[in-house]
Amino acid sequence: MNSYEFSKVCNRSIYLFLLALVAIILYIRQLHNSKTKIMRKVRTILLEDNLISQGILKYLLTARNHEVITFDNPSICPLQLNKACRCSENERCTDIIISDLNMPFINGLDYIRNQRIKGCKCKSVALVSSELNEDVKKKAEELSCKVFSKPYDISEIFNWLDDVESNMDKDVKLSNWFEC
Numbered sequence: 001m002n003s004y005e006f007s008k009v010c011n012r013s014i015y016l017f018l019l020a021l022v023a024i025i026l027y028i029r030q031l032h033n034s035k036t037k038i039m040r041k042v043r044t045i046l047l048e049d050n051l052i053s054q055g056i057l058k059y060l061l062t063a064r065n066h067e068v069i070t071f072d073n074p075s076i077c078p079l080q081l082n083k084a085c086r087c088s089e090n091e092r093c094t095d096i097i098i099s100d101l102n103m104p105f106i107n108g109l110d111y112i113r114n115q116r117i118k119g120c121k122c123k124s125v126a127l128v129s130s131e132l133n134e135d136v137k138k139k140a141e142e143l144s145c146k147v148f149s150k151p152y153d154i155s156e157i158f159n160w161l162d163d164v165e166s167n168m169d170k171d172v173k174l175s176n177w178f179e180c
Contacts, residue, residue: 016052023056023154041067042165043174047074047099047108048128053152057098060154064161069094075105085119091175092121095168096161101129101136109136112143121172124164128152 044061048054049072058068071077079093087093097115099108106114108127115122127140130150140147146160 019151019154020056023060040170040174041065042096042168043067043069043094044096044098045077045079045094046070047077047097047103047111048072049100049103053100053150057152060158061161064165066096073104074099074108074111077111079115079118079120080106080111083118085115085121087121087175091173093175094122095174096124096126096164097122098126098128101127101131109139109143112140112145116143124168126157126160 042065044066046054046057046061046068048057048070051072054070054072058070061068074080085093097112099111101108103111108129112125112127115125123144124146125144126146126148127136128148128150129136132147132149137147148157148160
């Protein structure tokens, strides 16, 4: 390994350590400053192929009383495999979908577009990417997606989650047509 590669590995390790440290600090803050009280768990589907980022986000969401269902490949997600939304009129399969843009086999925008076409009732959808350009932002906006850039600003995501959770229709039941 040459010095450039070593430096790159060290910088990535430092970034991930700092991201984890910020996540822990914000988790502690969240424990003391919870703005919402939801009786049932919030279900979040998290599509992220970077297992470190997926693990950190899953940990933070679980700490917020979310049931987190993760996929590192959206093409195997049961929601993607079905041709239409299978939820009844008074149900939805998930409260929140968070998807990375650059995923294997199908990108995050196409996954979300497919869910919208199928009639998915999930209203709170976010797209995350390190490669945000105006075209991606415009397409995400057309799909009513909140956009976050990588590296994550955890407080920005928490603020969005606070807003989503406080405006969530708590009477809507979550369907259990798929087991992950």
